[in-house]
Amino acid sequence: MAAEKRFLPVENPTLPFWLTERSPLDAHRSTPNLPDESDIVIIGAGYAGVSLAYHLLTSISYSTKRPSITILEARTVCSGATGRNGGHLRPDIYGSIPLFIRRHGLDAAVELAEFELSHIKAIQDVIEKEKIDCDLVMTRNMNVYFGTDRGNKVRKVIEDLKAQGCKFLDDLVFLPEEDIESTSGVKGTKVGFSFTSGAIWPYKFILGLLEKVLEYGGDSVNLQTTTPVNSVTSEAPDRHVIHTPRGSIKAKKVVYTTNAYTFGLLPEYERAIFPARGIVAHISVPENQTPPHLPLSSYALRVDPRTGVDYLIARPDGSIIVGGAHHLHQDNNDEWFNNIDDSKLIESTKDYFDGYMQKHFNGWEDSGASVKELWTGIMGYSSDTAPHIGEIPSRPGQYIAAGFNGHGMPVIYLSSKGLAQQILEEKPFDETGVPRTFKTTSERLETAASGKIGGDIF
Ligand SMILES: Cc1cc2nc3c(=O)[nH]c(=O)nc-3n(C[C@H](O)[C@H](O)[C@H](O)COP(=O)(O)OP(=O)(O)OC[C@H]3O[C@@H](n4cnc5c(N)ncnc54)[C@H](O)[C@@H]3O)c2cc1C
Known part of the structure; x- marks a missing residue:
């Protein structure tokens, strides 16, 4: 019998400096049991998952639509790459730009560089607005x-x-x-x-945002830590079932903010986003x-x-x-x-x-x-160095924000904002301000599967 491929975050991870001061929300569960259903389920409580929840709650249309949101996290909050990184908020304005010009042309490369640079102000602004103490x-x-x-x-x-x-x-x-x-x-x-x-102190930044998510969302937001998702099944574009060892939850929309671990739940991304x-x-x-x-x-x-x-x-x-x-x-x-x-x-x-x-x-x-x-x-x-953002090809009602390489800090916050607009307002990807090269498409997945691009990560 073939050995089962492991895809969930392992237990007892090494201890990063960033996690030596834990927030009371670190292992939070909003309710003792999982809710039966939720409008939106976000899988993964790292930078992408938490900042997406924040944007869903602070977006203009939230006040009119007010969906319920559940966040499921396999380990504790921010225990993945976000809580274990180098703390750099460093826009890449030259490293991958020549590669991007070769692949996508000058305009797309300029768009990418400017998007990364705009994170500096956006992150400064949110830290100031929400009074987050994170050593920026x-x-x-x-x-x-x-x-x-x-x-x-x-x-x-x-x-x-x-x-x-x-x-x-x-x-x-x-x-x-x-x-x-x-x-x-x-x-x-x-x-x-x-x-x-x-x-920046990435854990404190994300935990500060999470505090606001729970405050602004009130009863409509439910966080469940130490709740790994084993699989997701879909009955219709607005009826998905998320399966965990603690029971299942129904959702109208599902978002995968599982970064390196995405291949376990979405096998079509196995060659497009790989753990490093x-x-x-x-x-x-x-x-x-x-x-x-x-x-x-x-x-x-x-x-x-x-x-x-x-x-x-x-x-x-x-x-x-x-x-x-x-x-x-x-x-x-x-x-x-x-x-x-x-x-x-x-x-x-x-x-x-x-x-x-x-x-x-x-x-x-x-x-x-x-x-x-x-x-x-x-x-x-990501095999082609760009993250995957947007609605997943052939999986209506399911979205992804993953594949941020060793370089998520000046990329994720505004990518999540664009994704929130797609999910809540059904805004087309091209109107969200997220770089065009980030859009997840079947072409990108096919190219990754065929192995045509890859290897030139550094
Ligand atoms: C060693 C290292 C150094 C880095 N240094 C920098 C840096 O200095 N600057 C920079 O910009 N970027 C850096 N990065 C990259 C940056 O940290 C990432 O791009 C960013 O944190 C990704 O955020 P995320 O939310 O997508 O992923 P993660 O933080 O990994 O979050 C994904 C979450 O999903 C959860 N999850 C996964 N599968 C499941 C499942 N099936 N069910 C439930 N939950 C699940 C995980 O437990 C995890 O908490 C570094 C990364 C590493 C690892």
Whole structure:
């Protein structure tokens, strides 16, 4: 008999720094039992699920239509990628843009970059409006290259994009070579540039939004944690049944915000969105010692001459969150590819962050900085690098927002807003402001299934 393929989040995941301070809503259940039915059921309470619920409740048409919403979460709130990430709110205005231009043309690429950039203000605004305490810091992201080959190649790409009229790149500034090391604080760097970026405590941001969801929704919102969904069956476009070990619930509409785990419930996405395991560390100096100064709060260290990038933020208390090291395990597929086990570290990478600050940053040599928490998390990589948003082909009344790669923070909030408009107002995708390349389509699924695109994730 063939072994059953596991698709649910595993038990006992590693402990990220972000989850060392838990909200009272972490394992919340609004009622002891599942409701029998709900207008909308959202599967997954990470960034996508919670921000979708928030937009459904704050959208103009909610006051007139007022549907009931149930959120089902397999583990605790934000225990997936969102609670295990690097805390970077860093719009990608150059990394995947050349690839997007090649695949979809300049207009689509500009639309994507501007969409990501607009998240900075949108997230600042909602944090201010809802008074969410989540350590948001606005800064410049410092991208540094240790070799001139890779660095100058990137410089050329950016200059070409600027020449093509990409105005959003006006925010990107190259540093004079002789100043890079002193300005960035990173040892041995040869090429460097900076652009607007942010850092955030992702769990606190999402839990703050969730608090508002439960407040605004009142009795019409029901959250059920530790309730894994095993399957969904459909009787009609407005009659779906969601099956869990705690019973079933009927829904008019179902939304999958299951990111890396989507393949388990929607097999047609198996080749389009696949799990990819990553590793992140929290580094701090011994108690009662002041951490050395870092010139900025957001870095990308291009540590590998080919592909590798480490991403790093400095927290307001001076401690560091750093992730990456992908170049060390990228050739060993079992360690990261199609791997949903975040209860274990990545063996070949687990010592990588020891002495990291001493090795890379001036002034940290005698800091005594060491790793305090080390954890893994599961990203949902999209085979064509774009997330899947919208109504699922051949499944009327069922929607998806998933496949955000290692890069959801400046993408998900407004994607969820657009999806809420589709669900509540039946607005066509093209009028929601979500980039055209994000629309989930049967063509994209077929291309993924045929394996025509893929592999060039980094
Ligand atoms: C190690 C790592 C580092 C990262 N660093 C960054 C970064 O610095 N900046 C950035 O922008 N992005 C980063 N990302 C990516 C970012 O965290 C994700 O894109 C984003 O959090 C995805 O949010 P989500 O809600 O779609 O997924 P998730 O947060 O994974 O939420 C999905 C939820 O669905 C639940 N679920 C799944 N299946 C079921 C089921 N069958 N039944 C019920 N519930 C289910 C899961 O338990 C989970 O809580 C990183 C990700 C990882 C893993």
